[in-house]
Amino acid sequence: MTATDIQAYMAHVGTAARAAASRMAAASTASKNDTLLRLAALIRAQAEPLQAENAKDVAAAERNGLAAPMVDRLRITPKVVEQMAQNCEQVAALPDPVGEMTHLRRRPTGITVGQMRVPIGVFGMIYESRPNVTVEASALGIKSGNACVLRGGSEAIHSNLALARLVQQALRSTGLPSEGVQLVETTDREAVGRLIAMPEYVDVIIPRGGKSLIERISREATVPVIKHLDGNCHVYVDETVDLDLAVSVTDNAKTQKYSPCNAAESLLVHRGAAAAFLPRIGAIFAAKGVEMRCDAASKTLLQAVDSAKIVDAAEQDWYEEYLAPVISIKLVDSLDEAIEHINRYGSHHTDAILTNHHPNAMRFLREVDSASVMVNASTRFADGFEYGLGAEIGISTDKFHARGPVGLEGLTSMKYVVLGQGEIRT
Amino acid sequence: MTATDIQAYMAHVGTAARAAASRMAAASTASKNDTLLRLAALIRAQAEPLQAENAKDVAAAERNGLAAPMVDRLRITPKVVEQMAQNCEQVAALPDPVGEMTHLRRRPTGITVGQMRVPIGVFGMIYESRPNVTVEASALGIKSGNACVLRGGSEAIHSNLALARLVQQALRSTGLPSEGVQLVETTDREAVGRLIAMPEYVDVIIPRGGKSLIERISREATVPVIKHLDGNCHVYVDETVDLDLAVSVTDNAKTQKYSPCNAAESLLVHRGAAAAFLPRIGAIFAAKGVEMRCDAASKTLLQAVDSAKIVDAAEQDWYEEYLAPVISIKLVDSLDEAIEHINRYGSHHTDAILTNHHPNAMRFLREVDSASVMVNASTRFADGFEYGLGAEIGISTDKFHARGPVGLEGLTSMKYVVLGQGEIRT
Numbered sequence: 001m002t003a004t005d006i007q008a009y010m011a012h013v014g015t016a017a018r019a020a021a022s023r024m025a026a027a028s029t030a031s032k033n034d035t036l037l038r039l040a041a042l043i044r045a046q047a048e049p050l051q052a053e054n055a056k057d058v059a060a061a062e063r064n065g066l067a068a069p070m071v072d073r074l075r076i077t078p079k080v081v082e083q084m085a086q087n088c089e090q091v092a093a094l095p096d097p098v099g100e101m102t103h104l105r106r107r108p109t110g111i112t113v114g115q116m117r118v119p120i121g122v123f124g125m126i127y128e129s130r131p132n133v134t135v136e137a138s139a140l141g142i143k144s145g146n147a148c149v150l151r152g153g154s155e156a157i158h159s160n161l162a163l164a165r166l167v168q169q170a171l172r173s174t175g176l177p178s179e180g181v182q183l184v185e186t187t188d189r190e191a192v193g194r195l196i197a198m199p200e201y202v203d204v205i206i207p208r209g210g211k212s213l214i215e216r217i218s219r220e221a222t223v224p225v226i227k228h229l230d231g232n233c234h235v236y237v238d239e240t241v242d243l244d245l246a247v248s249v250t251d252n253a254k255t256q257k258y259s260p261c262n263a264a265e266s267l268l269v270h271r272g273a274a275a276a277f278l279p280r281i282g283a284i285f286a287a288k289g290v291e292m293r294c295d296a297a298s299k300t301l302l303q304a305v306d307s308a309k310i311v312d313a314a315e316q317d318w319y320e321e322y323l324a325p326v327i328s329i330k331l332v333d334s335l336d337e338a339i340e341h342i343n344r345y346g347s348h349h350t351d352a353i354l355t356n357h358h359p360n361a362m363r364f365l366r367e368v369d370s371a372s373v374m375v376n377a378s379t380r381f382a383d384g385f386e387y388g389l390g391a392e393i394g395i396s397t398d399k400f401h402a403r404g405p406v407g408l409e410g411l412t413s414m415k416y417v418v419l420g421q422g423e424i425r426t
Numbered sequence: 427m428t429a430t431d432i433q434a435y436m437a438h439v440g441t442a443a444r445a446a447a448s449r450m451a452a453a454s455t456a457s458k459n460d461t462l463l464r465l466a467a468l469i470r471a472q473a474e475p476l477q478a479e480n481a482k483d484v485a486a487a488e489r490n491g492l493a494a495p496m497v498d499r500l501r502i503t504p505k506v507v508e509q510m511a512q513n514c515e516q517v518a519a520l521p522d523p524v525g526e527m528t529h530l531r532r533r534p535t536g537i538t539v540g541q542m543r544v545p546i547g548v549f550g551m552i553y554e555s556r557p558n559v560t561v562e563a564s565a566l567g568i569k570s571g572n573a574c575v576l577r578g579g580s581e582a583i584h585s586n587l588a589l590a591r592l593v594q595q596a597l598r599s600t601g602l603p604s605e606g607v608q609l610v611e612t613t614d615r616e617a618v619g620r621l622i623a624m625p626e627y628v629d630v631i632i633p634r635g636g637k638s639l640i641e642r643i644s645r646e647a648t649v650p651v652i653k654h655l656d657g658n659c660h661v662y663v664d665e666t667v668d669l670d671l672a673v674s675v676t677d678n679a680k681t682q683k684y685s686p687c688n689a690a691e692s693l694l695v696h697r698g699a700a701a702a703f704l705p706r707i708g709a710i711f712a713a714k715g716v717e718m719r720c721d722a723a724s725k726t727l728l729q730a731v732d733s734a735k736i737v738d739a740a741e742q743d744w745y746e747e748y749l750a751p752v753i754s755i756k757l758v759d760s761l762d763e764a765i766e767h768i769n770r771y772g773s774h775h776t777d778a779i780l781t782n783h784h785p786n787a788m789r790f791l792r793e794v795d796s797a798s799v800m801v802n803a804s805t806r807f808a809d810g811f812e813y814g815l816g817a818e819i820g821i822s823t824d825k826f827h828a829r830g831p832v833g834l835e836g837l838t839s840m841k842y843v844v845l846g847q848g849e850i851r852t
Contacts, residue, residue, distance in 0.1 A: 022769065026793050099792060105814065111803050113813045116791065120825055203825060224650065224826045245848035252850035343448065352844075365542065365843050366525060367452050377537050377846025386851070387539045387842065388531065399546055399629060399839040400650045401827040413825040416813065417791050418778075420803025422671035424678035425812070 001186055010194035013149055013182050014201025017122045020179040021147040025119045029096040031174045032142050036092035039170035040085040043135070046166060047081045053162035054131065061155050073129050074156055084135040084163075091139040094390040097408045098145040101417065110423045115414040119145035121203040123411060124195045125393075126151045126217060128209040131159035137206075138167045138181045140393050144411040147180050149202065151195055154187035161185065196221040206394050206406075226402055226410065228395040230321040231261030231349035233379040236338040236364070238355035239272035245376060246273075246354045247280050252378040253352065255288050259323050261395065262350050262372075262382040266318065266328045268338045274301055274331050282308055290325040293317045297331040318345040335360050339367050346370060349397055350382040371397060371404035427612055436620035439575055439608050440627025443548045446605040447573040451545045455522040457600045458568055462518035465596035466511040469561070472592060473507045479588040480557065487581050499555050500582055510561040510589075517565040520816045523834045524571040527843065536849045541840040545571035547629040549837060550621045551819075552577045552643060554635040557585035563632075564593045564607045566819050570837040573606050575628065577621055580613035587611065622647040632820050632832075652828055652836065654821040656747040657687030657775035659805040662764045662790070664781035665698035671802060672699070672780045673706050678804040679778065681714050685749050687821065688776050688798075688808040692744065692754045694764045700727055700757050708734055716751040719743045723757040744771040761786050765793050772796060775823055776808040797823060797830035 001009065043050070054076040061071045097117050104114030123146055125137045134152055141148035152160040164183035171178045184191050196205050196217055205225045207217045218225050235253050237246045253264035269277055278298060282305040285292055293313040294302060302308055317328040318341070332338045342351050352374035353364040361375045372382040382405065384392025389407030396402045402410035427435065469476070480502040487497045523543050530540030549572055551563045560578055567574035578586040590609035597604045610617050622631050622643055631651045633643045644651050661679050663672045679690035695703055704724060708731040711718055718728060719739040728734055743754040744767070758764045768777050778800035779790040787801045798808040808831065810818025815833030822828045828836035 022793070022795070025795070107812065107814055109807070109812065111807055111812075113807075116799075118792070118795070121795075242848070248850055249846075249848055256851055366544070367448070369448070369451075369544070369547075370841065372842040372844060373542075374844040375846060376848050377844050378850045380851040381535070381537055381539075381844055381846075381849070382842070386533065386535065386537075388533055403839050404842045413829050415796065416798040416808070416830045418798060418800040418803050418807055420675075420801060420807075422668070422675055422802050423807070424674055424804045425682055425806040 001188055003190055006186065006188055006190045007194060009186065010184075010191060010198065011201075013184065014122075014198050016179040017147040017149050017182060018201050020177040021119070021121045023177045024142070024147050024180045025098070025121075025145045027145060027176055031176060032096065032145070033092040034174045035142055035170050035176055036088045036139055038173050039135075039139070039167060040088040040092075042166045042170055043081060043085045043088070047078065050081065050159070050162050050166075051076055053158040056158040057156050066155065070129060070155075074131065074159070076131060076159060080132055084132050087132070087136055088139050091143050091391055094143060094408065096143065097412050104419075109425075110421065112419040114417050116417045117409070117412045118415055120411055120413055122147045122149065122201060124149045124151065124202045124205045126192060126195065126205065126207045126209070126213075128153040128213070129155055131156045131163060133208065134160045134163045134183065135167070137393065138164075140391055140408060140411065141181055142171070142176075144408045146411055149182050149184060149195060151184040151192055157187050192217075193220065196223065196225075199223045208394060224401065226394055226396050226406055227398060228261070229397050230347045231263070232265050232319065232321045232345065232347040233262060233349055233382075234266045234268060234342045234346055234351040235264045235379065236268040236332075236342070236351070236353045237270060237273055237277055238335065238353055238357060238360055239270040240357045241273055241277070241354050242356060243273075243276055243280070246277055247284070249352070249354055249376065249378050250281050251284050253380055254285070254327050255290060255325070256378070256380055258325055260380065261321075262379050263323070264327065264379050265320060265322050266330070266345070268330050268332050268341060269298065270338070271297070271331050271333055274298065278302055278329075279305055285327065288325065290327055293326065293328040295330045298329045302329070321347065335363060339364065343369050347397060349395075350374065350379045352377060352379050371395070427614055429616055432612065432614055432616045433620060435612065436610075436617055436624065437627075439610065440548075440624045442605040443573040443575050443608060444627050446603040447545070447547045449603045450568070450573050450606045451524070451547075451571045453571060453602055457602060458522065458571070459518040461568055461596050461600045461602055462514045462565055464599050465561075465565070465593060466514040468592045468596055469507060469511045469514070473504065476507065476585070476588050476592075477502055479584040482584040483582050492581065496555060496581075500557065500585070502557060502585060506558055510558050513558070513562055514565050517569050517817055520569060520834065522569065523838050530845075535851075536847065538845040540843050542843045543835070543838045544841055546837055546839055548573045548575065548627060550575045550577065550628045550631045552618060552621070552631065552633045552635070552639075554579040554639070555581055557582045557589060559634065560586045560589040560609065561593070563819065564590075566817055566834060566837065567607055568597070568602075570834045572837055575608050575610060575621060577610040577618055583613050618643075619646065622649065622651075625649045634820055650827065652820055652822050652832055653824060654687070655823050656773045657689070658691050658745065658747045658771065658773040659688055659775055659808075660692045660694060660768045660772055660777040661690045661805065662694040662758075662768070662777070662779045663696060663699055663703055664761065664779055664783055664786055665696040666783045667699055667703070667780050668782060669699075669702055669706070672703055673710065675778070675780055675802065675804050676707050677710050679806055680711070680753055681716060681751070682804070682806055684751055686806065687747075688805050689749070690753065690805050691746060691748050692756070692771070694756050694758050694767060695724065696761075696764070697723070697757050697759055700724065704728055704755075705731055711753065714751065716753055719752065719754040721756045724755040728755070747773065761789060765790065769795050773823060775821075776800065776805045778803060778805050797821070
């Protein structure tokens with residue numbers, strides 16, 4: 001397609017999304033849930049043709065020499081089919097956020113003022129490789145009463161088109177507009193450029209993917225972006241602390257899984273607890289092959305640990321999100337120093353204090369400027385499902401609108417409602 | 427100043443604001459309230475030197491031939507002094523939004539998850555002429571625990587500088603950082619361009635002024651903007667309605683004051699109520715000199731009204747915010763047509779239905795896509811004080827983050843807090 005063609009095509013998609021949005025917003029909870037259950041049934045019933053389309057993407061990926069883990073992420077196995085179907089059923093079972101009315105209060109003038117939760121309108125979702133995101137985003141869009149425009153990775157185009165057809169079939173079968181969910185049918189990168197710059201059609205963009213993709217989208221978008229950059233998460237071990245708890249939680253935060261954004265990347269230890277704590281956690285890290293990038297003081301305490309991989313930390317290490325068996329370690333003289341370090345070098349994602357000292361716990365909660373702040377719990381809990389949101393469209397490291405894990409509510413806004421009996425203003 | 431000088435100056439202001447923000451965020455409620463009460467006292471005590479500085483602005487405005495109403499808006503009379511002082515006292519009396527913790531719930535894993543309200547960080551405020559906005563914005567910034575950078579109109583520069591000095595004196599007197607509130611000291615327009623494009627220092631911009639200023643800022647800003655464009659507010663008179671109520675509320679919505687953004691600009695009437703309703707409201711409009719821009723059907727019903735000013739409505743009239751004794755009038759066949767018209771031509775500010783029919787009232791509340799939707803009440807109630815917010819930094823016609831009147835809460839965000847007893851993820 002030429003740039004002009006793409007512009008016309010995206011305007012067409014945008015117009016259809018905007019038109020569908022008001023019908024999606026007015027849809028009853030029953031019809032939205034019905035659509036999701038029918039989609040689940042369709043995914044199971046159409047597993048074979050779906051997998052045939054998916055095979056085209058997999059074959060192309062192998063032909064193009066895509067790395068094996070990337071090809072695996074692309075594959076729609078019978079297990080992935082069942083997961084996608086169950087995902088739809090789970091979202092159907094969630095409470096409908098739309099129409100919730102809160103804080104209704106009578107004012108001295110006689111009017112009653114409150115707020116009603118309503119869909120945002122149209123969201124655009126930009127994501128890479130895994131085709132099940134097509135189903136996840138569709139399900140959250142339908143349940144939250146929004147229209148959405150999905151732009152998946154070019155490697156998954158056949159799979160995504162097949163899935164989008166099932167979503168639209170499910171929408172039609174319950175009388176909802178099939179344009180409530182649209183997949184961008186061209187893999188041209190210019191289409192992304194258009195999608196993020198059509199405020200007349202799109203109210204918010206949610207990118208999922210690597211940091212460079214998200215940075216580019218944030219820079220170029222003319223509509224709001226719910227963005228998730230990096231997770232440089234800290235564990236701070238305070239002076240007064242239960243040592244067994246500190247060892248167990250620090251170990252879990254770093255080593256339970258290395259790749260998630262909520263894994264710990266940096267360990268700060270109060271000088272008063274360091275001699276008792278560091279050799280114990282150091283022995284665990286050494287046994288698990290976790291490299292320790294240390295400041296001078298922590299290095300002194302860790303050097304004696306058997307087979308420890310110790311490296312001198314550089315300034316850049318305090319900023320780093322390793323997503324690997326590597327952790328930076330630093331001693332601090334006070335809670336103030338810990339908070340200052342975290343607010344300066346951290347990525348405002350998730351940070352935890354391990355302490356028995358109540359005033360320090362409360363100060364850490366108040367003063368650490370991150371989307372999730374924790375006391376005596378593993379940073380690995382920072383997740384929409386663990387928080388009870390029931391679903392997660394993304395995680396926001398911004399402060400505006402949504403912060404932290406974003407569920408259905410992040411796709412809604414609150415409008416004011418006023419109920420009167422003929423009141424006038426004097 | 428050269429462009430390079432301004433860039434350096436604004437970076438200096440931004441750095442100071444960012445540094446002050448964490449101290450403002452950690453400030454106690456008592457010290458914030460103290461600061462506001464001291465500011466009130468300072469404004470009263472320093473009324474004379476304040477008015478001397480203000481006289482320079484007034485003289486310059488008169489010399490430059492500024493229109494008389496504009497010069498009046500600029501003037502710090504004894505009444506304005508007292509209003510500014512009282513404004514500080516009122517904000518001091520409001521509950522502190524910072525630190526509020528909500529929705530704390532125990533999860534199956536044992537952790538307790540909730541949310542804590544915290545300041546956004548740094549906001550930039552851009553406004554025109556009236557110098558008391560300097561005090562209003564300072565007071566809301568201090569109370570909400572944010573740092574702020576204020577950019578007032580060049581006509582008010584001497585007044586604003588004098589007021590900002592008092593604000594900084596009040597901050598210092600209670601041990602808060604004087605850079606918590608900074609006024610941009612140059613009147614160069616380039617400074618505005620910098621202020622809205624420093625995401626490293628500024629988290630949100632709040633413009634107050636004419637539509638063209640706000641459109642320009644929204645277009646050029648690289649940080650989020652809480653913006654208020656126009657208020658094309660509708661009153662829809664449904665088929666089943668209390669006629670006396672409809673006449674009284676419609677009259678109030680249109681004529682109580684013509685200039686506010688929440689005044690009605692367009693009247694939709696169900697065909698079934700038109701013959702009984704229109705001549706009655708038409709007589710009131712005629713008596714008050716309100717020009718009626720009518721579709722053909724409403725014109726027929728209004729023609730007989732004594733001394734009515736009737737004009738044929740053009741397509742453009744349905745979009746218009748008159749802020750004047752003019753109203754557009756149209757008959758509709760159904761609630762659906764009314765909702766569709768409002769969502770298409772309206773500005774998503776404030777719209778009201780007047781009806782006795784419960785299902786229609788509920789559908790209007792749900793389906794009209796505006797910041798404020800009302801049943802049987804005057805659109806003139808759409809206001810932070812009438813809604814009980816206690817203060818208003820602006821009104822948002824956006825759906826993202828804040829919608830409708832924005833009080834202290836709009837200057838905050840919610841972060842997640844997790845309270846554990848050593849829980850780890852398995």
